[in-house]
Amino acid sequence: MDLRRAIILLCFISVVSATGMFSVHHKFAGRNRSLSDLQLHDSRRRGRVLASVDIPLGGNGHPSDTGLYYAKIGLGSPSKDYYVQVDTGSDILWVNCAQCTSCPRKSNLGIALTLYDLKDSETGKLVTCDQDFCSDVYQGPLPGCVPNRACDYRVVYGDGSSTDGYYVKDFVQYSRVSGNLLTSSANSSVIFGCGAKQSGDLGHSAEALDGIIGFGQSNSSMISQLASAGKVKKIFSHCLDAANGGGIFAIGQVVQPKVKTTPLIPNQQHYNVNLKAVEVGKTVLDLPSDVFETGDRKGTIIDSGTTLAYLPNAVYEPLMSAILSNHTDLNMRTVEEQFSCFKYTGSVDDGFPAVSFQFNNSLSLMVYPHEYLFEISEEDWCIGWQNSGLQSRDGKDITLLGDLVLSNKLVVYDLENQVIGWTEYNCSSSIKLLDEQSGAVYQVGAHDLSSAWSPKLERVLIFSLLIAMMHVFIY
Ligand SMILES: *[C@@H]1O[C@H](CO)[C@@H](O)[C@H](O)[C@H]1NC(C)=O
Ligand SMILES: *[C@@H]1O[C@H](CO)[C@@H](O)[C@H](O)[C@H]1NC(C)=O
Ligand SMILES: *[C@@H]1O[C@H](CO)[C@@H](O)[C@H](O)[C@H]1NC(C)=O
Ligand SMILES: *[C@@H]1O[C@H](CO)[C@@H](O)[C@H](O)[C@H]1NC(C)=O
Ligand SMILES: *[C@@H]1O[C@H](CO)[C@@H](O)[C@H](O)[C@H]1NC(C)=O
Numbered sequence: 001m002d003l004r005r006a007i008i009l010l011c012f013i014s015v016v017s018a019t020g021m022f023s024v025h026h027k028f029a030g031r032n033r034s035l036s037d038l039q040l041h042d043s044r045r046r047g048r049v050l051a052s053v054d055i056p057l058g059g060n061g062h063p064s065d066t067g068l069y070y071a072k073i074g075l076g077s078p079s080k081d082y083y084v085q086v087d088t089g090s091d092i093l094w095v096n097c098a099q100c101t102s103c104p105r106k107s108n109l110g111i112a113l114t115l116y117d118l119k120d121s122e123t124g125k126l127v128t129c130d131q132d133f134c135s136d137v138y139q140g141p142l143p144g145c146v147p148n149r150a151c152d153y154r155v156v157y158g159d160g161s162s163t164d165g166y167y168v169k170d171f172v173q174y175s176r177v178s179g180n181l182l183t184s185s186a187n188s189s190v191i192f193g194c195g196a197k198q199s200g201d202l203g204h205s206a207e208a209l210d211g212i213i214g215f216g217q218s219n220s221s222m223i224s225q226l227a228s229a230g231k232v233k234k235i236f237s238h239c240l241d242a243a244n245g246g247g248i249f250a251i252g253q254v255v256q257p258k259v260k261t262t263p264l265i266p267n268q269q270h271y272n273v274n275l276k277a278v279e280v281g282k283t284v285l286d287l288p289s290d291v292f293e294t295g296d297r298k299g300t301i302i303d304s305g306t307t308l309a310y311l312p313n314a315v316y317e318p319l320m321s322a323i324l325s326n327h328t329d330l331n332m333r334t335v336e337e338q339f340s341c342f343k344y345t346g347s348v349d350d351g352f353p354a355v356s357f358q359f360n361n362s363l364s365l366m367v368y369p370h371e372y373l374f375e376i377s378e379e380d381w382c383i384g385w386q387n388s389g390l391q392s393r394d395g396k397d398i399t400l401l402g403d404l405v406l407s408n409k410l411v412v413y414d415l416e417n418q419v420i421g422w423t424e425y426n427c428s429s430s431i432k433l434l435d436e437q438s439g440a441v442y443q444v445g446a447h448d449l450s451s452a453w454s455p456k457l458e459r460v461l462i463f464s465l466l467i468a469m470m471h472v473f474i475y
Contacts, residue, residue, distance in 0.1 A: 056071060058070050079173040080114050084210055094155070190226070242427075248447070256432035272294055309385055311385060312387075316385060344379060
């Protein structure tokens with residue numbers, strides 16, 4: 001996989017729909033009435049045992065290293081471990097499946113890949129197209145549905161890669177927080193995708209994983225399913241450790257550190273927030289007033305599944321001139337057709353200004369030079385900021401903030417209250433969560449699954465923002 005993956009398609013959907021082959025279903029096009037009814041029924045039956053969950057993380061967001069963060073989860077019975085990319089820009093959990101011929105078999109990340117096999121799991125069941133989950137995901141009955149036919153899925157990501165498969169229902173095993181830095185095993189039945197065909201980098205990548213866990217807001221995501229089964233509250237947080245790899249990923253209400261929040265913009269496909277201004281050093285950039293408007297064509301998206309940060313041309317250009325204003329002597333060159341790179345000796349934090357994004361409700365997000373600059377070899381630095389205007393084919397002016405700016409902060413997604421917030425934090429340390437059942441407060445610590453990986457030659461950039469979820473009968 002090379003750095004170009006990120007350039008390919010910021011807005012793949014126009015290409016896909018132009019072929020007219022698929023019926024595209026946008027997640028917020030309608031309400032999933034029967035799914036919520038079903039889930040309500042389930043939670044009444046099981047009773048509420050709201051717990052906090054500790055999800056072990058590995059990887060790092062460094063563009064010249066892994067470029068992604070991944071989590072370990074258990075699926076099936078007996079349970080097997082799967083390593084899945086953590087992605088707040090998409091909605092479903094899917095893993096590579098046994099009959100898949102285009103799925104990766106090995107990975108350079110130092111993890112063993114596992115294919116999910118419905119036949120190997122005592123509890124695994126196929127989700128058929130006549131089940132409520134299926135008609136809810138597709139907002140209506142599936143045309144051509146006959147009994148016992150699978151409920152298919154197709155997900156296309158922002159870089160043009162895609163996964164095709166069908167939904168299955170099985171047990172997920174997770175670590176329930178049961179004391180300070182202590183967990184016990186818990187399980188819940190969830191519906192997830194069984195990946196039968198992968199394309200793009202999902203099919204052949206040195207940095208292959210077993211799948212992707214989407215932490216989006218839709219009812220099909222694992223957190224929504226756990227929440228409607230009464231197992232957790234719809235609040236999760238991540239602290240991605242750029243320095244050491246891994247970090248903290250937890251479900252539950254954060255008590256410590258205190259986190260200031262900004263409202264999520266309602267009814268959006270992704271986690272959208274209202275960005276108001278950008279400061280470089282002490283200077284507020286002079287930007288066109290409509291540049292951060294929210295809506296279909298614009299908006300600011302928070303996405304842990306994307307490595308870098310993408311800014312509209314009208315922000316990118318003034319930002320770059322401000323960052324480089326004291327360095328007109330730097331000899332800039334372009335690497336991999338995408339990155340502006342230069343030689344620099346000395347501390348970048350002393351030589352370059354910090355960048356601060358200002359959001360509604362006076363929440364700010366500070367990005368230091370050592371975070372937005374990355375070293376590709378000794379004293380050879382590249383700039384992580386990307387121009388989304390150059391890369392978008394349909395002129396969408398999106399602002400997308402990925403791991404480049406989200407790392408080294410505790411980011412809390414409180415879907416119960418429809419707010420998101422963050423605070424600078426040491427992601428190698430621990431946070432405190434409220435155990436809703438007992439009222440106790442427990443510490444949850446950092447993990448790094450990736451300490452054993454081998455050195456890599458290739459660099460990777462991930463751009464896994466969900467672009468479309470659609471249905472197509474191929475099985
Ligand atoms: C998701 O489910 C909840 C209840 O569990 C329901 O209130 C909500 O409307 C559903 N959302 C969508 C988009 O269907
Ligand atoms: C789920 O957890 C319950 C309670 O701990 C346990 O009895 C059961 O065997 C588990 N089921 C699976 C499929 O792991
Ligand atoms: C440029 O250097 C001057 C003098 O050292 C300093 O005051 C200013 O903040 C620097 N500007 C930026 C954008 O780093
Ligand atoms: C932003 O904040 C202002 C006042 O603080 C408020 O009137 C406005 O509705 C907010 N906008 C959004 C999108 O939250
Ligand atoms: C972050 O926390 C870890 C674990 O508590 C500690 O070892 C480390 O020194 C801390 N780092 C900083 C910069 O405070």
